[in-house]
Amino acid sequence: MLVLVEQSLNGLQFGLLLFLLAAGLTLVFGIMDFVNLAHGSLYMMGAYFAATFVAWTGSFVLGALLALGATLLLGMALEFIALRHLYGRDHLDQVLATFGLILFFNDAVRLIWGPAGLALPLPAWLTVPVQIIPGVYYPAYRLSIIVAALAVAALLYVVVMRTRLGMLIRAGASNREMIGALGINIKLLFTLVFGLGAALAGLAGLMQAPILTVQIGMGENILILAFVIIVIGGIGSIRGAFLAAIFVGMIDTLGRAFLPDLLRKVLSGAAASTAAPALSSMLIYLLMAIVLVVRPEGLFPAARR
Amino acid sequence: MTFPITPRNIVAALVVAGLLLLPLYSQLTGNIFILTLFTRIVIFALAASSLNLIMGYGGMMSFGHAAYLGIGGYAVGILAFEGIGSGFIQWPVALAVSALFALVIGALSLRTRGVYFIMITLAFAQMAYYIVSGMSRYGGDDGLTIYKRSNFGGLINLSNRVQFYYLCLGCLFGGLYLIWRIINSRFGLVVQGVRSNEQRMQAIGFHANRYRLVCFVIAGTICGLSGALLANNTDFVSPAVMYWTRSGDLMVMVILGGMGSLFGPVIGAIVYLVLEELLSQFTEYWAMIMGPLLLLIVLFARGGIMGLLGRLRLG
Numbered sequence: 001m002l003v004l005v006e007q008s009l010n011g012l013q014f015g016l017l018l019f020l021l022a023a024g025l026t027l028v029f030g031i032m033d034f035v036n037l038a039h040g041s042l043y044m045m046g047a048y049f050a051a052t053f054v055a056w057t058g059s060f061v062l063g064a065l066l067a068l069g070a071t072l073l074l075g076m077a078l079e080f081i082a083l084r085h086l087y088g089r090d091h092l093d094q095v096l097a098t099f100g101l102i103l104f105f106n107d108a109v110r111l112i113w114g115p116a117g118l119a120l121p122l123p124a125w126l127t128v129p130v131q132i133i134p135g136v137y138y139p140a141y142r143l144s145i146i147v148a149a150l151a152v153a154a155l156l157y158v159v160v161m162r163t164r165l166g167m168l169i170r171a172g173a174s175n176r177e178m179i180g181a182l183g184i185n186i187k188l189l190f191t192l193v194f195g196l197g198a199a200l201a202g203l204a205g206l207m208q209a210p211i212l213t214v215q216i217g218m219g220e221n222i223l224i225l226a227f228v229i230i231v232i233g234g235i236g237s238i239r240g241a242f243l244a245a246i247f248v249g250m251i252d253t254l255g256r257a258f259l260p261d262l263l264r265k266v267l268s269g270a271a272a273s274t275a276a277p278a279l280s281s282m283l284i285y286l287l288m289a290i291v292l293v294v295r296p297e298g299l300f301p302a303a304r305r
Numbered sequence: 306m307t308f309p310i311t312p313r314n315i316v317a318a319l320v321v322a323g324l325l326l327l328p329l330y331s332q333l334t335g336n337i338f339i340l341t342l343f344t345r346i347v348i349f350a351l352a353a354s355s356l357n358l359i360m361g362y363g364g365m366m367s368f369g370h371a372a373y374l375g376i377g378g379y380a381v382g383i384l385a386f387e388g389i390g391s392g393f394i395q396w397p398v399a400l401a402v403s404a405l406f407a408l409v410i411g412a413l414s415l416r417t418r419g420v421y422f423i424m425i426t427l428a429f430a431q432m433a434y435y436i437v438s439g440m441s442r443y444g445g446d447d448g449l450t451i452y453k454r455s456n457f458g459g460l461i462n463l464s465n466r467v468q469f470y471y472l473c474l475g476c477l478f479g480g481l482y483l484i485w486r487i488i489n490s491r492f493g494l495v496v497q498g499v500r501s502n503e504q505r506m507q508a509i510g511f512h513a514n515r516y517r518l519v520c521f522v523i524a525g526t527i528c529g530l531s532g533a534l535l536a537n538n539t540d541f542v543s544p545a546v547m548y549w550t551r552s553g554d555l556m557v558m559v560i561l562g563g564m565g566s567l568f569g570p571v572i573g574a575i576v577y578l579v580l581e582e583l584l585s586q587f588t589e590y591w592a593m594i595m596g597p598l599l600l601l602i603v604l605f606a607r608g609g610i611m612g613l614l615g616r617l618r619l620g
Contacts, residue, residue, distance in 0.1 A: 029420075
C-alpha cells in the first residue's frame, strides 16, 4: 500500500514533468504547424544552464530562474534565426532541419561542458522527506516538482484561456491566416509562443536535473515520450496533452514498478525476468499504438481547421 | 526506355561506374579503408532506397525504418548464435521476418495519416528496439557478436572483402532495379496516384490502403536485406542499429539525395556518410558542422542534390 502511494506520486510527478515538455511541443505544433524534434535539446539546455548557473550563483532558486530565462532567450533566438523560415514547409523538411539541430546541440554541449555528465546538487531544504499522510514520507524535492508543475499548468491555463495573448494563441491555432489579416503581428506572436514552449521545456529539464544526471542525449528519450503524449492526447490540444501526460507518466512508472511482480505470478521466474523490462518499456508505445488504431486523431483532437 | 543526357543521369552513371571500379582502386592503391567505408555506404544506400520507395513514391513518411535493419540483422545473428550458419536459411528468414513485421505494423499504421503516421511508425520501431534490448539470451543492450558470417557454401565467401563488397553492390543494383520496375508498373503508378490524391484514386475504384500496404511490405523486406548485409559487415548486431536516430539518418540520406528520384538515396547515402567520415577526421565535433549543414540544405536546396542537378542545364 505504502509502495503504491509512493509510486503513484512518482508517476504523477513524472507525468507532470512530461506535460511541461508536451505542452510546448503541442503549442508549437498546434499554432505554427511545426514539428520540432529539437524540443528535447531545449530540455537538455535547460538542465545544463541550471547546473551552470546554480554552481555560479550558489543559489538553487536564482540559478533555476536564470536558466529559465536563458532557455527562453535561446528558444526565441533559434526561432528568429532559423526555424521561422520553415513554417509552412513540409513536415518532413522540419523533421530533417530540427534533426540537424539535435546533432548540433549534442556536439555543442560536448564542446562546452565536456562529455562527462554534470550533477545538479539540491539545497538542504529540499532534500528532507516530508510526511504527507501519517506514516508515509515523500522526498520534498519531488513534492515541490509536483506543486511547481501544477502551478505552471494552472498558469498556462489562465494565460491561454483568460488573457489577450491566450486569445491570440487560440485564434492562431484555429486560423493562422485570418488573425494575420486582422492585423496581429503574427511573426512576433510565433516567436513568443516558441520562446514560451522552450521555457517550458527548459523548466522540465532543470527540474528533472537533480533527480537524474545532466548528460548529452538526455532530451532524446524524453522527446519521444512527449511526442507519444501529444499524439495520444490529440495534436494541438493542451487539455489532451495534460491528461495524456498524467496517464503516460502513471502507466510508465507503475508498469516499471509492478509489472515484474505481476508477470512472476503468471510466468516462470526466468521468463518473467526476461520479459518484464522489455514489456514495461514498451507499455506506453503499446498504449499509443492502441489509441491510434482505435482513434487515429488522438483522444482529444483539437478543433478542425 | 532511353536515358537522355542530363546532369542527373551523368552523375548517376558516374556514381555507378565509380562504385563498380572501387575495389580496383582499393587494390591498386592498397587503400583497404575506402573499401570498408564504401561497403557500409552501399548497404545504407540500399536501406535508404527502400525508404525512398515508400517515402518518395508512396508518400508514407516512415520514421521507424531502421527497425528493419535491426530485424534483418538479428535474424542473421540469432540463427548464427543458435548454430544455423547457412545463408540459404538465414537470409530468407531475415526477409520473411522483416516482411511480416512490415505487414503487421503497416496494417495498423496505415489507418493514420500525416504526422500521426510519422509518430506511430516511430512508436513501433521503438517497441521493436525495447524488445530486442530485453532479449538477455542474445546479449540484450550489449548486442550480439556474430562469429561466423553467413555461409553460402562454395558460391560466395562473405569473409572476402572484395566478394562481399560486390555482393552488397549486387544487392543495391538489384534493389534499385526492382524499385525502378515497381514505380513504372501499374501497381507503382497506382501507389503514386494515391500519394498525389487519395480521394480521387478511391473514387475511381482503387483500394488505396491495400496498394500502400503492399508497397510498405516490399520496402520493409528490402530494408531487411540490408539489415542482413549490415550484420555480416560488422560481425555484430545491437539494438543501437534500430534506435530512432538511425531512422533519422536514413531519412536524412533520402532527403539529402533527393526524395522521389530513383538514384537520389544512393547519392544521399554516399554524401552523408563520406561527409561524416571526412568531418570526423577533421574535428571530433563533426556533428556541429553536419547539423547546421542539414539545416541549410533544407532551407536552400529543396529536392536535395538530385533536385539541384535537375535545375542545372547543360551548355
